[in-house]
Structure formats: structure tokens, C-alpha cells
Amino acid sequence: MVYLFVLILMALFALLPFFFMLVSSFKPGAEIIKNGINTKIELDVMSFRNYFILFKESNGIYLDWYKNSVIITGLHTVISVFLCALVGYGLAMYEFKGKNLIFVLVLVLLMVPIEILILPLYKLSVLLHIIDTYAGVILPFVVSPVAIFFFRQFAIGLPRELLDAGRIDGCSEFGIFFRIMMPLMKPAFGAMVILQAMFSWNAFVWPLIVLRTNTNFTLPIGLASLITPYGNSYDMLFSGAVASVVPIIIIFLFNQKSFISGLTVGGVKG
Structure with a gap:
């Protein structure tokens, strides 16, 4: 009690x-x-006047921010979870030269602050001509060392006998992953979808550096731009902040069981 x-x-x-x-x-x-x-x-x-101002009288700028955040978060989450799952699964299930070195590098990246990476990532983004684009926001952080480590820890607990069984049945290595292992890793996917979506949805520093055009801003940057030395638009700020929480709540409600079981099981494997 x-x-x-x-x-x-x-x-x-x-x-x-x-x-x-x-x-x-x-x-x-x-x-x-x-x-x-x-x-x-x-x-x-x-x-409800603040919400009317937000969606009707703001010339659609808030809806542009919302659309940008939804697209960036959706693409980043799907691509990141898929790639990190492949890498984590590979590190857990296969033996190959340099495997331990790769895992050590993943652990090292976990300890590197984002501030150290900003300048080289920005120079690379300029060279690739992806400044002020969705790709510029998504690509530099699409592979997360945290997610790789989590998927590896989870995959270590999967029975290796399933690999041999799949090979005997004529499955390719990718077929084994997609048809056999992926369903077993559903709790890990559920947990990482929530965490990666939250990371992308709330990202502020990197999108602030990369995005230049007002209509390309994401919600965190757009809402922050409402606070200026020349005046603060509290009418839009609070209503916009409330509306911005809705997608994350929806994602969590759809994945909460997998999130809890994924963190619990993944936290004790290995």
C-alpha cells in the first residue's frame, strides 16, 4: 500500500x-x-480561442511545423529502428572478424556528447547539400548506439537453434531475421519505437542548426520562436505545446505493453 x-x-x-x-x-x-x-x-x-488562433489565424504556420515534425519523426523512427535492429541482431547472433571491436566502438559512442559531434556533422551536411532539408535532420542521427546496444542485449537471449532450423528449411539469413527473429523481438521494437520517436519529436539543438526556413521548422523550434525579445505569443505557445504532446501519447498507448516488456526483458539479457 x-x-x-x-x-x-x-x-x-x-x-x-x-x-x-x-x-x-x-x-x-x-x-x-x-x-x-x-x-x-x-x-x-x-x-477555445487560443486553439482557434493556433489552427486558423496563424496562416497555417503551426500546421507546417506539425507536418514537419510528423514526417521527420516517422521517417527517423522507422529507419532508425530497422537499421539498429539489424546491427544489434548481427552483433548478437553472428561470429565474424572485428565483432568485438565494433561493439566497443558502439559503447564508446554512447559516451560521446552530442556537442562534440555538432561541428563535424554540420560540415558534412554542408558538403552533402542537405542543409534545411528533412534529410539533414534525419541522417546524422539515424543510427543510434543506444538502440544498437539495446537490440543486441535483447537478441542475445534468443535461441540460436532457430537460426539452424531456418537454414535447414531453406531460409536466407534475411528471411530468418524477418520471418523468425523479428516477431520474437517485438517487445524490443515496441520499446525502441517509443524512445526513438520521443528523441526525434523533442529534438531541438540539431534541427535548430540545420533548418533555416520558418516553414521547415519542427515543433520545438517553432514554439521556441514564439518567445522573442519583442513580444511573446503565449496564446499560441501553450495551446501549441498541448497539441504537440498528442502524437507521443498515441504512440505510447499503442506500444505500452511492448515498451514495458521490452525494457524488462532486454534489461536482464546478456
Whole structure:
């Protein structure tokens, strides 16, 4: 009972900022400036006007940001999870020259701060002419060392006998992966889809460096641009922040069982 009370208390603390944001999204910007952000529900000043401004009176700029974030997150998540699963599976299931060296390099990359990589990645992006494009945001971080390590740890626990059984039945190595191993790795895929989607959806530093055009901004950059020294658009900021949470909630609801089982099983393998 004590553990349940502690968990409920922690959940309330985690949800409190979102509740602040949700209540403020229905209040006029002037009201927020006057009284600050609070949880007081004032029906006389609250309305859906901020959301009307967001979707109707913003000349479609917010919808452009939303579309960019959805496309970038979708492409990044699908490509990243697929490639990292292949690499992690290969490191776990096959013996080849340089395997341990590759795994060590993956572990080293886990310890390298993103700030160190920004300058060389930016110079490479300029040379490839992918500045201010979706590719410029997606490609530099499409293969995640965290995801590779996670998939490797999960795949280590899969029975190797299935590889021999698949070969006897005439399956190719890719056929074994897609038809036999991939269904068994569903919990790992569910966990990584959520984590990679959250990483891509909330990414700020790299998209801020790469993207130049206002209509190409993602949601984090677009919402941050509403806060300027010349004026703050709180009307759009809070309503836009609330709307931006919806896709991540949907992804989590569809993958929550796989997410929990994937983290639990993957955390004890190897």
C-alpha cells in the first residue's frame, strides 16, 4: 500500500506541469502575464480561442511545423529502428572478424556528447547539400548506439537453434531475421519505437542548426520562436505545446505493453 501511495504521488508530480500547461492553454495571453501560470480554473476567462488562433489565424504556420515534425519523426523512427535492429541482431547472433571491436566502438559512442559531434556533422551536411532539408535532420542521427546496444542485449537471449532450423528449411539469413527473429523481438521494437520517436519529436539543438526556413521548422523550434525579445505569443505557445504532446501519447498507448516488456526483458539479457 505504501508503494502504491508513493507511485501515485510521483505520478501527480510528473503530471502537474502538464496540468499547468493544459489550464493555461485555455486562458488569454494577457491573463497569463497578469497572474502567472497557475492551476486555477476560471471559467469566465477560459475559452477555445487560443486553439482557434493556433489552427486558423496563424496562416497555417503551426500546421507546417506539425507536418514537419510528423514526417521527420516517422521517417527517423522507422529507419532508425530497422537499421539498429539489424546491427544489434548481427552483433548478437553472428561470429565474424572485428565483432568485438565494433561493439566497443558502439559503447564508446554512447559516451560521446552530442556537442562534440555538432561541428563535424554540420560540415558534412554542408558538403552533402542537405542543409534545411528533412534529410539533414534525419541522417546524422539515424543510427543510434543506444538502440544498437539495446537490440543486441535483447537478441542475445534468443535461441540460436532457430537460426539452424531456418537454414535447414531453406531460409536466407534475411528471411530468418524477418520471418523468425523479428516477431520474437517485438517487445524490443515496441520499446525502441517509443524512445526513438520521443528523441526525434523533442529534438531541438540539431534541427535548430540545420533548418533555416520558418516553414521547415519542427515543433520545438517553432514554439521556441514564439518567445522573442519583442513580444511573446503565449496564446499560441501553450495551446501549441498541448497539441504537440498528442502524437507521443498515441504512440505510447499503442506500444505500452511492448515498451514495458521490452525494457524488462532486454534489461536482464546478456
